Amino acid sequence: MPKQTFFNLPDEKRMAILDVAIVEFAENDYQSASISRMVARLGIAKGSFYQYFEDKNDLYAFVLDLAMRERLTFVQQHTIAAGQSFFEYVQELLEVGMRFDLAHPYPGRIVYRALFGAEPIPGESRTRIRQSLLDYQRQVLRLGVEMGEIAPDVNLDLAAHMLNAVAADFGGFIAAHFQMSPEGLTPGDMTLLRATFAQATRILRYGLSARPPANGA
Amino acid sequence: MPKQTFFNLPDEKRMAILDVAIVEFAENDYQSASISRMVARLGIAKGSFYQYFEDKNDLYAFVLDLAMRERLTFVQQHTIAAGQSFFEYVQELLEVGMRFDLAHPYPGRIVYRALFGAEPIPGESRTRIRQSLLDYQRQVLRLGVEMGEIAPDVNLDLAAHMLNAVAADFGGFIAAHFQMSPEGLTPGDMTLLRATFAQATRILRYGLSARPPANGA
DNA sequence: CAGTCATGTGACTGACCGGTCATAATGTAT
DNA sequence: ATACATTATGACCGGTCAGTCACATGACTG
Structure with missing residues (x-):
C-alpha cells in the first residue's frame, strides 16, 4: 500500500x-x-x-489492482439484456472488453501483461487478478448453464480458460500489440471487428465441426 | 547472424x-x-x-529461430494417421506440442515469450515466427476442411488464432508458468492432461452449445 | 626463427538502476 | 517568533548493464 x-x-x-x-x-x-x-x-x-x-x-501492485478493477467494473456494467441469448451476451462481453482496451490501452496492457507475462512479479498481485478474472468468467458461464445454452457436461474451468484465451486474443492482444489508438479506428474497422466477434462466438457456441454434435457426453 | x-x-x-x-x-x-x-x-x-x-x-534472433524450428519440426513429424478423424488429429497435435514443452521447457518458453510477450523485440524475429506458426496452423485447418470435418464457412484465419490461443494455454502456458519438470509428471498427471485435451478438442469441435448448430452460415 | 592472422581476454567506459539519507523547505499551531 | 511535524530534494551508494579496446595467446605460415 x-x-x-x-x-x-x-x-x-x-x-x-x-x-x-x-x-x-x-x-x-x-x-x-x-x-x-x-x-x-x-x-x-x-x-x-x-x-x-x-x-x-x-x-506496481496498486496500479495493477486499479487497472484490473477499472476493466472489470467496465465490463461488469454490461449485464444480460432481456430477450438476449446467452451467446449473444458473450459476444457482447467480448466486444465490451475490446472497447475498453481500445479506449484505455494502458490499463488494458498492464492487465494483459500481468496475466500472460512470463516474468516474475513480486508478491501476490498476479495470483490475485487471475483469480478475480476466473471468478467472473466462471460466474458468466454458470449463467449459460442455467439458461440451458451450455451443455451441462462442459467443464466450466476449462471453458473459462478457453474463453479467457479468446478474449485475450481480441482484447489485451490488440491493445498490447497493435499501436492502435481508439481515434485511429474507422467505423469500418469497428464493423469488421464486430463481425469477427460474431464469428468467434459462433465457433465457441457450435464449434468448428461440419456436423451436429453427438448427444450426451 | x-x-x-x-x-x-x-x-x-x-x-x-x-x-x-x-x-x-x-x-x-x-x-x-x-x-x-x-x-x-x-x-x-x-x-x-x-x-x-x-x-x-x-x-537472440539466432536462438529464437532455433527454438521455433525445433518445436515446429517436432510437431510436424506427427502427420495424420490412417483412419484418424481430423479432430482426433488436432487433439494429438495439442498433446504433442505440450509434450515438447514439457520435455524442452526452455525452447518452449522462448517461443511463448516471443509470441505473446508485450515487450518490444528488436528486428523482425517476432513477425517471422508468428508468420511461420500461423502458416502451419492454416495448413492443418485446410486439411480439416478438405476432410469435410470443418464447416466450409469457418474463417480459417480466425480459427487459427483460436487454435493458437488454446494451444498456448496448454503448451507454452504450462511451460512458462508451471515450474513443472517432465520427470516430475506422474502417469496420473499425463492421463489428466490427456483428458483435458480431449475436452478442449470437443469444445473446439462442437462448441459449448447444448443444441445442435443451425445449418448453413 | 619471424611474420601473420584468427581468436581470446578482462579492465574499462558511460549509462542506468533501485533505494538511501542528510538537509532544506514548507506548513502549522502556539 | 518559535517549535515541531510533514514533505521535498538530489547527491550519492552499490550494483548491473551492453559494448569497446588495447593487448595477449596461439596456430599456422615462410
Whole structure:
C-alpha cells in the first residue's frame, strides 16, 4: 500500500503520478519499468517517490489492482439484456472488453501483461487478478448453464480458460500489440471487428465441426 | 547472424554457448536477459562474446529461430494417421506440442515469450515466427476442411488464432508458468492432461452449445 | 626463427538502476 | 517568533548493464 503521504497529495498531483505510472508499467514489464524515468517525467525528486511508496512493487501492485478493477467494473456494467441469448451476451462481453482496451490501452496492457507475462512479479498481485478474472468468467458461464445454452457436461474451468484465451486474443492482444489508438479506428474497422466477434462466438457456441454434435457426453 | 568465428568453434563449446543462451532467454525477457550473466556462467570473457555475435539481438534472433524450428519440426513429424478423424488429429497435435514443452521447457518458453510477450523485440524475429506458426496452423485447418470435418464457412484465419490461443494455454502456458519438470509428471498427471485435451478438442469441435448448430452460415 | 592472422581476454567506459539519507523547505499551531 | 511535524530534494551508494579496446595467446605460415 502506498504511504499516507501519497493519499494526502493534491488530487491533481496524485493523478499525474498514477497516469505516468500506468504508462510506464504498460510499456515496460515489471523489471524494466523505471522509477528514475517516472520521476524524471513527473519533474519530482527521486526521494519524493519514496515518500509516497514503499518501493517499486508497492506502486506496481496498486496500479495493477486499479487497472484490473477499472476493466472489470467496465465490463461488469454490461449485464444480460432481456430477450438476449446467452451467446449473444458473450459476444457482447467480448466486444465490451475490446472497447475498453481500445479506449484505455494502458490499463488494458498492464492487465494483459500481468496475466500472460512470463516474468516474475513480486508478491501476490498476479495470483490475485487471475483469480478475480476466473471468478467472473466462471460466474458468466454458470449463467449459460442455467439458461440451458451450455451443455451441462462442459467443464466450466476449462471453458473459462478457453474463453479467457479468446478474449485475450481480441482484447489485451490488440491493445498490447497493435499501436492502435481508439481515434485511429474507422467505423469500418469497428464493423469488421464486430463481425469477427460474431464469428468467434459462433465457433465457441457450435464449434468448428461440419456436423451436429453427438448427444450426451 | 552470428559471425563466422562462432561457427568455427568446436562443437562442444558452440553447444555450450547455445545451451546457456537458451536458458537465459527463456528465463528473462529480451531486455532483462544479460550477456554478462551468460559469459560468467560460461567462464568466457565478455570480449569473446563479441567475437561470436554482433550484439545481443544477433544471438537472440539466432536462438529464437532455433527454438521455433525445433518445436515446429517436432510437431510436424506427427502427420495424420490412417483412419484418424481430423479432430482426433488436432487433439494429438495439442498433446504433442505440450509434450515438447514439457520435455524442452526452455525452447518452449522462448517461443511463448516471443509470441505473446508485450515487450518490444528488436528486428523482425517476432513477425517471422508468428508468420511461420500461423502458416502451419492454416495448413492443418485446410486439411480439416478438405476432410469435410470443418464447416466450409469457418474463417480459417480466425480459427487459427483460436487454435493458437488454446494451444498456448496448454503448451507454452504450462511451460512458462508451471515450474513443472517432465520427470516430475506422474502417469496420473499425463492421463489428466490427456483428458483435458480431449475436452478442449470437443469444445473446439462442437462448441459449448447444448443444441445442435443451425445449418448453413 | 619471424611474420601473420584468427581468436581470446578482462579492465574499462558511460549509462542506468533501485533505494538511501542528510538537509532544506514548507506548513502549522502556539 | 518559535517549535515541531510533514514533505521535498538530489547527491550519492552499490550494483548491473551492453559494448569497446588495447593487448595477449596461439596456430599456422615462410
